[in-house]
Amino acid sequence: xxxxxxxxxxxxxxxxxxxxxxxxxxxxxxxxxxxxxxxxxxxxxxxxxxxxxxxxxxxxxxxxxxxxxxxxxxxxxxxxxxxxxxxxxxxxxxxxxxxxxxxxxxxxxxxxxxxxxxxxxxxxxxxxxxxxxxxxxxxxxxxxxxxxxxxxxxxxxxxxxxxxxxxxxxxxxxxxxxxxxxxxxxxxxxxxxxxxxxxxxxxxxxxxxxxxxxxxxxxxxxxxxxxxxxxxxxxxxxxxxxxxxxxxxxxxxxxxxxxxxxxxxxxxxxxxxxxxxxxxxxxxxxxx
Numbered sequence: 001x002x003x004x005x006x007x008x009x010x011x012x013x014x015x016x017x018x019x020x021x022x023x024x025x026x027x028x029x030x031x032x033x034x035x036x037x038x039x040x041x042x043x044x045x046x047x048x049x050x051x052x053x054x055x056x057x058x059x060x061x062x063x064x065x066x067x068x069x070x071x072x073x074x075x076x077x078x079x080x081x082x083x084x085x086x087x088x089x090x091x092x093x094x095x096x097x098x099x100x101x102x103x104x105x106x107x108x109x110x111x112x113x114x115x116x117x118x119x120x121x122x123x124x125x126x127x128x129x130x131x132x133x134x135x136x137x138x139x140x141x142x143x144x145x146x147x148x149x150x151x152x153x154x155x156x157x158x159x160x161x162x163x164x165x166x167x168x169x170x171x172x173x174x175x176x177x178x179x180x181x182x183x184x185x186x187x188x189x190x191x192x193x194x195x196x197x198x199x200x201x202x203x204x205x206x207x208x209x210x211x212x213x214x215x216x217x218x219x220x221x222x223x224x225x226x227x228x229x230x231x232x233x234x235x236x237x238x239x240x241x242x243x244x245x246x247x248x249x250x251x252x253x254x255x256x257x258x259x260x261x262x263x264x265x266x267x268x269x270x271x272x273x274x275x276x277x278x279x280x281x282x283x284x285x286x287x288x
Contacts, residue, residue: 006061008068013201017062018194021165029063033125034089041118041128041146043171045135046153051161053095054198055153056129061201063127064091069206074214076113077246077266083117089125095211097132111139118146136175136183144172152185161198164190217261232258233268240272 002022003014017025028040042059046052060067071086072093073079079094086092094117098110114130118141121128135143135150150171152164166174170188178184200207232253239249246265253260260268 002062004062004065006065008066008202013061013065015058015199015201016197017058018196020192020194021059025059025063028127031089033127037125039121039125039127040148041121041130041142042149042151043135043138043143043147044129044131044151044153045133047133050153050155051196051198052131052151052153054200055151055161055163055196056093056095056131057207058196058199058201060091060093060127060129064089067091067093067202069202069210072202072207072210074211075263075266076110077262080113080117080120083121083124083126083128086124086126089127091127091129093129093131095131097130098137107137111137111142114142115139115146118142134183135171136179140175144175147171150174152190160195162193162195164193166190217263232260233271236265236268237272237275240269 001014002017003012005011006013033039044052044056057072060071066087067090071082071091072095073082074095076094079092079097082092094114097114098107117128130138130142130147132138148168150166152166154162154164156162166188170190173188174185177187181187236249236253239252244252246262246269250260250262250265
């Protein structure tokens, strides 16, 4: 069991974390990473309904009592925002990192955002948890080179929730061998393993509401095309050229009677960036 004071709810928290994990957390808890000028990246994977999100939230809250639902991210854009703005030495969770993958293009885009976040987090001494169905979806930089450990979550034959952890070297071997064996976790054998329980350390309803809202926005962005798409895109390009943020562009469109989801706006901004980059490359060629 762990017991600590929660400054958010102003009450004492108590739930089970295996002693093997607690021993590891001593080195990174209570602002130790800020003192050491270091950071950590942990991957948590497992099939649906195994409890990988609950497990992750439990570790996050124990490592950083100020951790709350605001630092749980469900989109690459929200994840990048937290990497840049979360308090120094705090914990950020990218939950369901590859939810709703529809193509390799989408998978590549998420990976690029994750890599970008990892490159930017060094100065902030953050602890990052990336939660996804299988760490084999990650590119080698995130899966092998940059992350410190992998927690694989599963249920045994009796339905009991369990975990096993692969350290830096073990997950490197697993990534190489497992891919060749059809995404197998059989080799190498994880030396440290245990169980956990399904108690939420943060407000469960707020977490579920945020997750549902993100899923709905994601679905809308994939299934519903923007009406008057060309005109809307050109107008958004104009606003981005003026230096407006995604939030500001969304408010301007809303005041004009056009509802565009945040996800759609980020997609439009990505197209704007690409178009801008192509223009700059053409200008450079012309000068040369």
